[in-house]
Amino acid sequence: MIFQPDLITGVISFIFTLLIFSYLIGDNPLFRIAVYIFVGVSAGYVAAIALWQVIVPRLAYPLVFGSMNEKIFAAIPLLGSLFILLKVSSRMAGVARMTMAFLVGTGAAVIVAGAVMGTLIPQVGATINFFDLNAAVAVGISKGEAFGNGLVVLFGAIFSLVYFHFGASPKADGSMRRFGLIEIAAWVGRIFIGITLGAIFAGVYAAALTALIERIASIINFFSNLFGNF
Amino acid sequence: MADSIKCPVCGENNPAGQEFCQYCQSRLQPITGSLKSPDAPIRPGQAPTKKNTAELEPVLPQWLRDARDSSRNNEDEDVPQSSQKTGKTRPAAPAEDLLAGLQSQSSDGDEDEMPDWLASITGTAPTPKKNQAESSEARRVELGDKNDFAQEETSDEDTPSWLAGLTENKAQANEKDELTDWFRNADDFKPAEQPAKTPPADDTPDWLRRMATADEDTGKAQPPSFEASANDFPPPAPETPDWLRGIEDKAQSVDSAVFAESTAGESEAFDPLSSGELPAWLNDQAENAAKRAQDTTPKWLKNEEAGMPATGELPAWLSSSEDTVPLPPVSQKNADALGDLPDWLKASAPQTSIFEQPEETPAAEVEPAEASFDSPDWLNAFKDAETFASDEPAPALEKDIPFDAPPAFAGDSQASATDNLFTEMPDWLSSAMELPASSSPTPITNADAIAPGELPSWVQAMRPVDAPLPSPFSSFSSDQTLESRGALAGLQGVLPAAPGFTPTSKPKAYSIRLQATDEQQAHAALLEQILAAETAPVPIASYSSLILRASRGLRWFLFFVIFAAVTFGLSVGAPIFSMPLGVPREIGGALNVARSIPENAPVLVAMDYEASRVGEMEVAAAPFFDQMILLKHPRLTFISTNETGSVLTERFISGPLAGHNYENRITYLNLGYLPGGQLGIRAFSLNPRAASPLDMSLQPAWASAPLEGVATLSQFAALVLVTDSADAARVWIEQTESTRGEIPVVVISSAQAAPMIQPYFDSQQINGVVAGLYGGAVFEQNNAGRPGVARNYWDAYSLGMLLAMSLALGGGLWNLALGLRDRASAREAK
Structure with a gap:
């Protein structure tokens, strides 16, 4: 019997697949062993990637072989990293605030600007453009379909937002109920939200089913290859 | 001038x-004699020297002993009174002080009527009234x-401080040398025929020695002009005792030449032990003078003992303890009267009075000699100040004193000793105590004389030495704690600790009860109930042991059903379900992009998905890349914001795309991991070269063939996002919105992220979406009939989806049936 690398990897994959499937009987040591190994391997791999693809080429190399400007630009993140490392000490944790403030502030600025310019405004514009029938016809969509899509998107957005309006006023019997029109709109919005969550669940199920199919296919291939070699 | x-x-x-x-x-x-004489003012840092002269009391004249006794009696009374009067601290003279009686006596009487000579002895400050007049x-x-x-x-x-230290050294030098050499050189010159020179003290600095040598040279070059006048002095008055005349001759000879440069203590010429080195005539003179000093009482002292007031006959120099008192011209008669003064009394008198040889060399003539010194400026400044002091003219009386001409071979040390003799304690008194009475009279020398550098008694009296002022804080509080912080730092006892101090007023009681209205309290109670309900365990009837056992069985049942269906779908060789026929718009857009990019165009691919989604993502992405590579042979550049993206890229290249034989750095390039998350993506979109300069193998990336001609993000032919997360797709879309220009964007996503990515396609921010196995299957259908993995998975996928829909529908119906049954039971119960 010749042990080929594909055979070894196939055996390991099969074993770990069974360990994960053991979760069907509940949380058990076999499942935990598999999870711990995955977590450890992933952490080690991430550390190696961070060392060889981040620290060495982006920090150590410019500091050693770079020009003066590169050294200066590399020294700044190095100093920030050292400050963050000081968070291990409760007394020196305050030193990292400057670096953390810079990271959080810069990150917030980038995120907010990107969300506004890349999602919020384009999505609002797209919702409005659903009623641009000529534009819809230009891309091959009939006016009726375009108008219907527009209405669904419009009411779906409105009703979904109304659903999250929880303002209520007390009634004569002491119960707290929302305004009638808002209550109806919230009920319609709940339908839209349900459909959306259903679609997402279907996608999650489809993704999980595809993963299951791939795993079963790999087991089948392993066994077929294994027995085929015999 | x-x-x-x-x-x-x-x-x-x-x-x-x-x-x-x-x-x-x-x-x-x-007249500034006191500034250069031993009565010179005290220097900062110079400690006063105590003088114990009480043992010399038996040899004091009677009038001095009377004065001392009277001072002892009135000491306790007079001192505070005088202090209150003058407003100054006038410490009482020590009991053992020889001149204590004089001080007390002077303090008893009116200061205006105090004799000048007594004031000069006791150190009492001269009356300013005289100067003001x-x-x-x-x-x-x-x-x-x-x-x-x-x-x-x-x-x-x-x-x-540094100069004070130098001043101390100078003071120490004065103790030995009596005066600093250069201090005298301003106005004194040595005779050219001076035979012997006392070597400078060992402690004398070199610069002082050099200055002294220069002074000597100057003295040689300029012989004193007053020498001849001194020789012209008339013979001494007949009232002058012989012993005094002999000493005066020495003093005159020395004073007329120059002030001594060497110290009195180190002067070998005046050392009694070394008296044998002196000339014979000088030893004889000294011995005779000493005998006369003990055997003979001066005439004026006899008058004093007889009760005659001596103040009327005292010369003016005795009354001038300071140089601020001008000396009137003294006649020949007064000069004769001074001849009666004993040596020790002359020593008490200011040196610069009548006994100082008049200086005939003007100061202007001395200045060139001083300029020849290489002393620094700061020293010249001091020297100038002392030159002014040493330039004091000798009193006019000295011209009239019929002293003999000084011997031409008188040494400097001898002259210095003579100065001490005139300014300090009478040596014969000290010698009388040290030597037995029966011994032979000792020649008067200044070997045991107090160094002229010591403080005058009146200066010492002004300095608090033995009885410092009591601390003002000690009388107020016994707390000697020194405040070390705060505004009161450095103060002592200002905030005395008061143990046991308790406030007298009772602190006001404040209610800690929450001031809340009934409505607020009701809301708080409601919130409390909600929180309690969240944390309280709620028994679920459906999860009873029977139901739980049934649920576990249901889970096993579902697993086996799905597992069997999938296995069946994968195991069946013949296709069960047909591939999807229609092409959705989002997939159609992706197809257009794959077909519309230029030939061999650079395409940027972001591989942002987890390893657990490899099965789905590779199935969804493989048809797209297969068709694009097959049609356009693009140069692919992979980058990932996920740590595992780089290795998944290699797996993807070597797996589903292995048939295209893409090689690293030739047809594709793996830039590896892009750190920073959204910030990294933003930086890469702004400047790709700076954000990711190296590839996965740490080689320069932008000089490789896949990135040839590419410097910015907009220069790529297309942007393909392969991600299993809607957030990753959103970030890439958002951060590259303003930098990617018009390049097409295709998102190959997982099926779970497709609903969240679809709006970006509807808003035309992206050009196509390929989601999950379904999207891959559609792409394979439109890939010129090339076989793919999607087809292998399609039957199992279709069975699994069908089974899932059936179970979901069956479960819904089952729940509906249970609900109807419960409502019916409830209705029956009502």
């Missing part, structure tokens, strides 16, 4: 530098500028 000086007495003009008026013989130069003009002529002395005091006060 003015060319002439106007005589304040006769008003005639005299040449500059002239010490006495040519017409009336009045003094023109100020003088005209300012005369003061200027005699004393120089008023501010000169004030400046000198100020300079002493402002002397820095």
Whole structure:
């Protein structure tokens, strides 16, 4: 019997697949062993990637072989990293605030600007453009379909937002109920939200089913290859 | 300096530098003898020296002993009274002080009536009334500028520490040398025929020695002009005792030449042990003088013992303890009277009075000699100040004193000893105590004399030595704690600790009860109920042991059903379900992009998905890349914001795309991991070269073939996002919105992220979406019939989806049936 690398990897994959499937009987040591190994391997791999693809080429190399400007630009993140490392000490944790403030502030600025310019405004514009029938016809969509899509998107957005309006006023019997029109709109919005969550669940199920199919296919291939070699 | 000086007495003009008026013989130069004499003012840092002279009391004259006794009796009374009067601290003289009685006596009487000679002895400050009565003009002529002395005091006060140390050394040197050498060189010159020189003290600094040597040279070059005048002095008066005459001869010879340069203590010429080195005539003179000093009482002292007031006959120099007192011209008669003074009394008198040889060399002539010194400027400044002090003219009386001419071979040390003899304690008194009475009289020398550098007694009396002022804080509080912080730092006892101190007022009681309205309390109670309900365990009837066992069985049932269906779908060789026929718009857009990019165009691919989604993502992405590579042979550049993206890229290249034989750095390039998350993506979109300069193998990325001609993000032909997360797709879309330009964007996503990515396609921010296995299957359908993995998975996927829909529908119906049954039961129960 010749042990080929594909055979070894196939055996390991099969074993770990069974360990994960053991979760069907509940949380058990076999499942935990598999999870711990995955977590450890992933952490080690991430550390190696961070060392060889981040620290060495982006920090150590410019500091050693770079020009003066590169050294200066590399020294700044190095100093920030050292400050963050000081968070291990409760007394020196305050030193990292400057670096953390810079990271959080810069990150917030980038995120907010990107969300506004890349999602919020384009999505609002797209919702409005659903009623641009000529534009819809230009891309091959009939006016009726375009108008219907527009209405669904419009009411779906409105009703979904109304659903999250929880303002209520007390009634004569002491119960707290929302305004009638808002209550109806919230009920319609709940339908839209349900459909959306259903679609997402279907996608999650489809993704999980595809993963299951791939795993079963790999087991089948392993066994077929294994027995085929015999 | 003015060319002439106007005589304040006769008003005639005299040449500059002239010490006495040519017409009336009045003094023109100020008297500053005390500044250079041993009575010089105390220097900062110089400690006063105690003198224990009580043992010499038996040899005191009777009148001095009487004065001492009276002072002891009145000591306790007079001192506080005098202190209150003058407002100054006047410490009582020590009991053992020889001159204590004089001080007390002076303090008892009115200071205005105190004899001047007694004031000079006891150190009592001279009455300022006398100076104030003088005209300012005369003061200027005699004393120089008023501010000169004030400046000198100020300079002493402002002397820095380092200079104070130097001053101390100078004071120490004065103890040995009596005066600093250069201090005398300003106005004194040695005779050229001076036979012996006392070697400088070992402690004398080199610069002082050099200055002394230069002084000697100057003295040799300029022989004193007053030597001849000194020789012309008339013979001594007949009243002058022989012993005094002999000593005076020595003193005159020395004073006329130069002030001593060597210390009295180290002077070998005056050392009694080394007296054998002296010439014979000098030893004889000294011995005879000592005998006479003990055997013979001066005439004036006899008068004192007889009760005659001595003040009327005292010379004016005795009353001038300071140089601020101008000396009137003294006649020949007064000079004769001074001849009766014993040596020890002369020593108590200021040296610069009548016993100082008049200086005939003007100061202007001395200055060139001083300029030849290489002393630094700061030293010259001090030297100038002391030159002013040493330039004091000798009293006019000295001219009239019929002293003998000094011997030409008198040494400097001898002259120095003579100075000490005139300014300090009488040596014969010290010798009398040290030697037995029956011993032979010891020649008067200054070997045991107190060093002239020591403080005068009146200066010592002004310095608090033994009885410092009590601390003012000690009388107020016994707390000696020194505040070390706060505004009261450095103060002592200002905030005395008061143990046991308790406030007298009772603190006001404040209610800690929450002031809330009934409505607020009701809301708080409601919130409390909600929180309690969240944390309270709620038994679920459906999860009873029977139901739980049934649920576990249901889970096993579902697993086996799905597992069997999938296995069946994968195991069946023949297709069960047909591939999807239609092409959705989002997939159609992706197809257009794959087909519309230029040939061999650079395409940027972001591989942002987890390893657990490899099965789905590779199935969804493989058809797209297969078709694009097959049609356009693009140069692919992979980058990932996920740590595992780089290795998943290699797996993808070597797996589903292995048939295209893409090679690293030739047809594709793996830039690896892009750190920073959204910030990294933003940086890469702005400047790809700077954000990711190296590839996965740490080689320069942007010089490789896949990135040839690409410098910015907009220069790529297309942007393909392969991600299993809607957030990753959103971030890439958002951060590249303003930098990617018009390049097409295709998102290959997982099926779970497709619903969240679809709006970006509807808003035309992206050009196509390929989601999950379904999207891959559609792409394979439109990939020229090339076989793919999607087809292998399609039957199992279709069975699994069908089974899932059936179970979901069956479960919904089952729940509906259970609900209807419960409602019916409830209705029946009602």
